[in-house]
Amino acid sequence: MLDVTRMRVLEAIARTGSVTAAARELNYSQPSVSHHIARLERESGAQLLQRVGRGVRLTEAGRVLAERAAEILGRLDAAGAELASYVSLGAGRLRIAAYSTAVVALLPPVAARLSREHPGLQLEIVDTHPPEALEMLRRGAVDAAVVFRYDDEREEGPIRLQHLRDDPTYVLTRDPVGSIRALADETWVGGCERCTQHLVELCESEGFAPRIRYSTDDMVAIQALVAAGMGAATIPGLALAAHRHPDIVATELPGAERHIFLATYGEPPDPPPIAALRAALARGL
Secondary structure, three states: OOOHHHHHHHHHHHHHOOHHHHHHHHOOOHHHHHHHHHHHHHHHOOOOEEEEOOEEEEOHHHHHHHHHHHHHHHHHHHHHHHHHHHHOOOOOEEEEEEOHHHHHHOHHHHHHHHHHHOOOOEEEEEEOOHHHHHHHHHOOOOOEEEEEEOOOOOOOOOEEEEEEEEEEEEEEEOOOOOOHHHHOOOEEEEOOHHHHHHHHHHHHHOOOOOEEEEEOOOHHHHHHHHHOOOOEEEEEHHHHHHOOOOOOEEEEEEEEEEEEEEEEEOOOOOOHHHHHHHHHHHHHO
16 A cells, blocks of 8 residues: 555655755655655555656656645645534635636635634635636645636536626727627737637637737736727626726627636535635625
């Protein structure tokens, strides 16, 4: 059977890039780290590290095991946090991954409410894109994720989605426009990969392909570029509510909203921190 402590050592080497850095992070001596890896290689029957000059690199077997170790250790850490939270919400932690707009416009009042009602609960928020947030949730690096989708596709497996709200999409210009079709000859500012794909689909549904000349997932920068006359753009309503440049015109696009979900791992009943998060979101939306 593979030893969890030795797997933690391998995961630290994979993540930090060296035996020295892993030893420093884990507060081990370098010989102790090397000893753990040697024992893990005997347990697994595979060579996990290969010397390269004065350093090391993972073999393919080492990479595979390190990836599985990260997932296993994440779930173990999540289990420990859940177990502590079952005693009471006066302790424990709640880790949430969310995309930037949700971090700015949706979570602050929720975080404030949780802090007031459960001051002993340690809240951690990670700003990341939805695919990365869901991957973090799968491997136990976070307890919940706030994500968005433009379609009604549902997750398969242990991830559970709760619809929170729909967020309308607006087209941004310097001057009023009647429809997105009127911007067929305009240049465009793209957003994140999924937002840019949504923009392309919206334009193609109107019979043209957008000429995207600029790309940024910073909603403030998108508005600044439009205000400077560099092109048109689309933006979600939450981002517009959080910050609005005075020199832009925002026109809502009917039927182009995106759907916001709370993603959690596993079936009910929820651990107390997740239940508290659901309640705070319900009161804050």
